[in-house]
Each structure stands twice: as structure tokens, then as C-alpha cells.
Amino acid sequence: MDRLEQKILDLIDQNREEIIAAGRDIWTHAEMGFKEFRTAGKFADFLKAKGLEVEEGLAVTGVKGYLKGKGAPGTTVALIGEMDALPIPNHPDANPETGASHCCGHNAQVAGVIGSLFALTDPEIRDALDGNVVFFAVPAEEFVDIEFKKGLMEQGKIGYGGGKCELIRIGAMDDIDIAVGHHTDPAEELVLKNNSSNGFVNKVVEFHGRKAHAAGAPHRGLDALNAATLAMHAIDMQRESFRDCDTVRVHGFISRGGEAMNIIADNVTMEHSVRAKNIPAFTDASEKFDRSIRAGAVATGCGATINTMPGYLPTIPAKDTRVVEEALADVAQTKGYRISYHRADMHTTGSTDFGDVSCIMPLLQFGTGGYRGTLHNPDMLPIDEELAYVATAKIFALVAYKLLKNGADAAHALIESYEQVLSKEEYIRYMDSMKKVETIEPKPLPLLD
Incomplete structure (x- = not known):
């Protein structure tokens, strides 16, 4: 010293x-x-x-x-x-x-x-x-x-x-x-x-359904909470496809899950992070997350919006x-x-x-x-x-x-x-490329009554 x-x-x-x-x-x-x-x-x-x-x-x-x-x-x-x-x-x-x-x-x-x-x-x-x-x-x-x-x-x-x-x-x-x-x-x-x-991207997902009385006429609704639940199960099914060496982590919570226990939820919001050790790995995991959201929407007839926000490298x-x-x-x-x-x-x-x-x-x-x-x-x-x-x-x-x-x-x-990984200009191009909004239109079946 x-x-x-x-x-x-x-x-x-x-x-x-x-x-x-x-x-x-x-x-x-x-x-x-x-x-x-x-x-x-x-x-x-x-x-x-x-x-x-x-x-x-x-x-x-x-x-x-x-x-x-x-x-x-x-x-x-x-x-x-x-x-x-x-x-x-x-x-x-x-x-x-x-x-x-x-x-x-x-x-x-x-x-x-x-x-x-x-x-x-x-x-x-x-x-x-x-x-x-x-x-x-x-x-x-x-x-x-x-x-x-x-x-x-x-x-x-x-x-x-x-x-x-x-x-x-x-x-x-x-x-x-x-x-x-x-x-x-x-x-x-x-x-x-x-x-x-790890680096990561963030997801804000909104499922759009249709309200109905959960006890009196649940069949008239499109349950956005069911869509979110199914999507989270689908995300879990992706985990075996992640390589151990990529240290992938997918985690989040439901920030809005409905209005009352006796109302079929018409609007549910999920917030998740998708992380991995390198850019290709969390890009791959991000795509698998998105297809899980699509699965939840398609299976229930609900609509969904997937908002991807660039996180950290x-x-x-x-x-x-x-x-x-x-x-x-x-x-x-x-x-x-x-x-x-x-x-x-x-x-x-x-x-x-x-x-x-x-x-x-x-x-x-x-x-x-x-x-x-x-x-x-x-x-x-x-x-x-x-x-x-x-x-x-x-x-x-x-x-x-x-x-x-x-x-x-x-x-x-x-x-x-x-050894520089990205120039400032390349960095901005990459970050902007990760800003995505995907909309899945609802496809409800005709009601039977």
C-alpha cells in the first residue's frame, strides 16, 4: 500500500x-x-x-x-x-x-x-x-x-x-x-x-375471457384463470427440454386472478421471468414459454396478449x-x-x-x-x-x-x-428486437342454449 x-x-x-x-x-x-x-x-x-x-x-x-x-x-x-x-x-x-x-x-x-x-x-x-x-x-x-x-x-x-x-x-x-x-x-x-x-427476458401475459356466474351458469363463461393455469402446466412440461448447462429458470406469479370467487374470471395477468446462462438459451426458453401461453388460450377458447420486455444480459x-x-x-x-x-x-x-x-x-x-x-x-x-x-x-x-x-x-x-460482446448500437438493436407483443384472438364455441 x-x-x-x-x-x-x-x-x-x-x-x-x-x-x-x-x-x-x-x-x-x-x-x-x-x-x-x-x-x-x-x-x-x-x-x-x-x-x-x-x-x-x-x-x-x-x-x-x-x-x-x-x-x-x-x-x-x-x-x-x-x-x-x-x-x-x-x-x-x-x-x-x-x-x-x-x-x-x-x-x-x-x-x-x-x-x-x-x-x-x-x-x-x-x-x-x-x-x-x-x-x-x-x-x-x-x-x-x-x-x-x-x-x-x-x-x-x-x-x-x-x-x-x-x-x-x-x-x-x-x-x-x-x-x-x-x-x-x-x-x-x-x-x-x-x-x-444469468440473463433474462420478462413476460407480462394477459388472458381475456368472458364473465359468467361461477355457480349458476359457468358454461356461459370463458375462464381466463383456467387458461392461465393450463399455461403454467404447459410451462412446467417444457422444463425437461432445458439443458442443465444453460441454467434455465422460468418463474413468476399471477398478479391479477379475477374479481370474486363466484365470477368466472374474464381478465387474468401473469408476470414471469425467463432466465438462462446465455442469450441463445433464454431466447429458446422464451419461445417455449410463448407456445405454452398459446396452448392455454387455444384449449380454453380465451384470448391472450404476450408482452415480452427485454430484461438483462x-x-x-x-x-x-x-x-x-x-x-x-x-x-x-x-x-x-x-x-x-x-x-x-x-x-x-x-x-x-x-x-x-x-x-x-x-x-x-x-x-x-x-x-x-x-x-x-x-x-x-x-x-x-x-x-x-x-x-x-x-x-x-x-x-x-x-x-x-x-x-x-x-x-x-x-x-x-x-473483448467487447456488443457495441452500443448492436446492444440497442438486440434489446429492441426483444420487444414483442403477440395477440391471440379468442375463439369461443357457440353456446348450446
């Missing part, structure tokens, strides 16, 4: 109370995706207090601050924190105004990026960086609240349902060369997160993770933390829109603990704020510094090792 790296750690330690306060504040004021207006405002206030050039309202709520001003020469590294939370209103710390909870740990990400400001804006450290740093609070990583996002798309306010996907689309990532991301992991202390992950591991490993070691050395390593040969079946970022530029990721419970569950609670927020800030700052010191040699090496 060189002198400025030690100074980074010291500056963050000197501001630990403010960093922890930021983490607590965001934790208790959780907001859903594309609705993170309060969080965005708080983040922007920190950037402006440090005199940074700030852009706001990116992809509805995104906030971007430039350490050396927009357009500064050299390699640009983005430190990215996700602002959104999950719809878990029964969490003890749920925001009563939104029903949202940070059971994803995104509050730690934003607190970590804020904390890195205290070190990287120091004049001596800033001048030692041969390049620029972007502090980026981004919206809507959790692909939930799908009907709300669908509504934003129909209004023309967004093109895609994921925050980073939308930021790529509108060009807000165009001036970034390397992205650095963080994940909360309650099972770990410090962790290199260089594993691959699989995460591509980085080929050179030395700077993250060094940063983890530096922080572990000072606090005695345990380091785990999720390397490129490890795969997880969840998804993140960091995957989309990894397909167009180098992505470095790490994780920190400090929570107990299970991600995405109401038992998730911060129990070690030093680890959750302060250690996260230190790693963010150290990674940026290590990439950009000494003529940005490490950044250049990472960029040189990277």
Missing part, C-alpha cells in the same frame, strides 16, 4: 460517521425503481457540496457527478451505486410511504459511492489520478413493478425496464471506459465478485481483477476481514443489469457483508455498518485510484484485455 492509498483509508475513516449516517438514511427511506427521487436528491447534494459538475434526471432519476468535470482527458472510471429497493412492506424498516425495503442492500452501494467522495476529492489524490472518475447513482436495478415500468415505456419516458439498460440507451454511459460495481452479500465479509450470471467476467483483489487485501489487512473469491468459473442464476454493462465495457465487481438474513427477504438487516458502508467506500476509492495512478497503467491493461 503506497502513501496515498493509506491516505484514502484515513480520509474515509475520518468521515465514517457521515458515511454511516448516509447509509442509515437511505436504508429507512427506500424507494422503488424509477421513483428514487429523494435518494437521488440526497446523492446530488453530496456531489454539489464537493463542487462537482452534476447531471440529474438521467433515466428519470439517475445522478452523475464528474471528479474533474465532464470531458476531462484520459480514461474515465465510473463508481456505480444502485438506488432502488424491493416491494417488501412487511420489513420492520420498510418505508411507510412507498412500501419498499432495502433488502437488496443497495443503500450500502450508494453510501459507498458517497464515502469514496471524501477521499477522491482530496486535491492531492485527485491530482494523482491520470483520468477522470464518475460518481454515478443509478435507478431501477430490481426488475419488479413491471406494470409500472411498462406504463413508463408506453408513455415514452423509458425504453427499457432496467436502469443501466436505459442509461446505455440514452448515451449516459458513452463517456465511461470502466465500470465498478458492488453487491451486498450477507454470507461474506469481503468478496471478489467476478462470476458470471448475462454478466461477462473481467479477465484482469488485480486492482480489486489488491483493494480487498488492503482493507482486509487493516480490519482483519475475511476475503472470498468468486472467480470466472463460478456462475449464479440470478441476474443484474451490470451484465448489460459488462457486454459493452470492462466491469469490475466486489461485495461486502455487514448484514444478516437473506437477500430479498424481510429478515435482512444491517448489523455491521463499518463493514457494510465504510469498507465499501474504501474499496470503491482504492479501485479507482489503483486503476488511474501511474499513468493509468492498470486501467489500460484492463481495457486491453477486454
Whole structure:
């Protein structure tokens, strides 16, 4: 660890109370995706207090601050924190105004990026960086609240349902060369997160039937709930056709199932995700999902609308993770933390829109603990704020510094090792190609009376 790296750690330690306060504040004021207006405002206030050039309202709520001003020469590294939370209103710390909870740990990400400001804006450290740093609070990583996002798309306010996907689309990532991301992991202390992950597409399906009295004259109805039930059975029958190596996952729920127990349902809505390890595999699974929906509609005579929304792409591991490993070691050395390593040969079946970022530029990721419970569950609670927020800030700052010191040699090496999967233009073409609406017309038989 060189002198400025030690100074980074010291500056963050000197501001630990403010960093922890930021983490607590965001934790208790959780907001859903594309609705993170309060969080965005708080983040922007920190950037402006440090005199940074700030852009706001990116992809509805995104906030971007430039350490050396927009357009500064050299390699640009983005430190990215996700602002959104999950719809878990029964969490003890749920925001009563939104029903949202940070059971994803995104509050730690934003607190970590804020904390890195205290070190990287120091004049001596800033001048030692041969390049620029972007502090980026981004919206809507959790692909939930799908009907709300669908509504934003129909209004023309967004093109895609994921925050980073939308930021790529509108060009807000165009001036970034390397992205650095963080994940909360309650099972770990410090962790290199260089594993691959599944990609996915989302489905919103509406079955259209005909109402009737469920006891007095059920034969006069077309039961949309039966159509949905049959479709879900058909989806289950597809599972043996999925290859184990593709880690396909198809899961969802019925978000609207009818109006009353004694009324044949005329309108039923299903929301599902179709995931897999690679694009061909989840494209194949998506087609099998659609034909299952058709089967449910045809068998019952109901109509259906299948709305396919592009989700996220699989995460591509980085080929050179030395700077993250060094940063983890530096922080572990000072606090005695345990380091785990999720390397490129490890795969997880969840998804993140960091995957989309990894397909167009180098992505470095790490994780920190400090929570107990299970991600995405109401038992998730911060129990070690030093680890959750302060250690996260230190790693963010150290990674940026290590990439950009000494003529940005490490950044250049990472960029040189990277093999781009899609250009921005190819990415947009692919995402747009996955936007599909299929309508199946109802074909009821004549009533017998």
C-alpha cells in the first residue's frame, strides 16, 4: 500500500460517521425503481457540496457527478451505486410511504459511492489520478413493478425496464471506459465478485375471457384463470427440454386472478421471468414459454396478449481483477476481514443489469457483508455498518485510484484485455428486437342454449 492509498483509508475513516449516517438514511427511506427521487436528491447534494459538475434526471432519476468535470482527458472510471429497493412492506424498516425495503442492500452501494467522495476529492489524490472518475447513482436495478415500468415505456419516458439498460440507451454511459460495481452479500465479509450470471427476458401475459356466474351458469363463461393455469402446466412440461448447462429458470406469479370467487374470471395477468446462462438459451426458453401461453388460450377458447420486455444480459467476467483483489487485501489487512473469491468459473442464476454493462465495457465487481438474513427477504438487516458502508467506500476509492495512478497503467491493461460482446448500437438493436407483443384472438364455441 503506497502513501496515498493509506491516505484514502484515513480520509474515509475520518468521515465514517457521515458515511454511516448516509447509509442509515437511505436504508429507512427506500424507494422503488424509477421513483428514487429523494435518494437521488440526497446523492446530488453530496456531489454539489464537493463542487462537482452534476447531471440529474438521467433515466428519470439517475445522478452523475464528474471528479474533474465532464470531458476531462484520459480514461474515465465510473463508481456505480444502485438506488432502488424491493416491494417488501412487511420489513420492520420498510418505508411507510412507498412500501419498499432495502433488502437488496443497495443503500450500502450508494453510501459507498458517497464515502469514496471524501477521499477522491482530496486535491492531492485527485491530482494523482491520470483520468477522470464518475460518481454515478443509478435507478431501477430490481426488475419488479413491471406494470409500472411498462406504463413508463408506453408513455415514452423509458425504453427499457432496467436502469443501466436505459442509461446505455440514452448515451449516459458513452463517456465511461470502466465500470465498478458492488453487491451486498450477507454470507461474506469481503468478496471478489467476478462470476458470471444469468440473463433474462420478462413476460407480462394477459388472458381475456368472458364473465359468467361461477355457480349458476359457468358454461356461459370463458375462464381466463383456467387458461392461465393450463399455461403454467404447459410451462412446467417444457422444463425437461432445458439443458442443465444453460441454467434455465422460468418463474413468476399471477398478479391479477379475477374479481370474486363466484365470477368466472374474464381478465387474468401473469408476470414471469425467463432466465438462462446465455442469450441463445433464454431466447429458446422464451419461445417455449410463448407456445405454452398459446396452448392455454387455444384449449380454453380465451384470448391472450404476450408482452415480452427485454430484461438483462448475462454478466461477462473481467479477465484482469488485480486492482480489486489488491483493494480487498488492503482493507482486509487493516480490519482483519475475511476475503472470498468468486472467480470466472463460478456462475449464479440470478441476474443484474451490470451484465448489460459488462457486454459493452470492462466491469469490475466486489461485495461486502455487514448484514444478516437473506437477500430479498424481510429478515435482512444491517448489523455491521463499518463493514457494510465504510469498507465499501474504501474499496470503491482504492479501485479507482489503483486503476488511474501511474499513468493509468492498470486501467489500460484492463481495457486491453477486454473483448467487447456488443457495441452500443448492436446492444440497442438486440434489446429492441426483444420487444414483442403477440395477440391471440379468442375463439369461443357457440353456446348450446
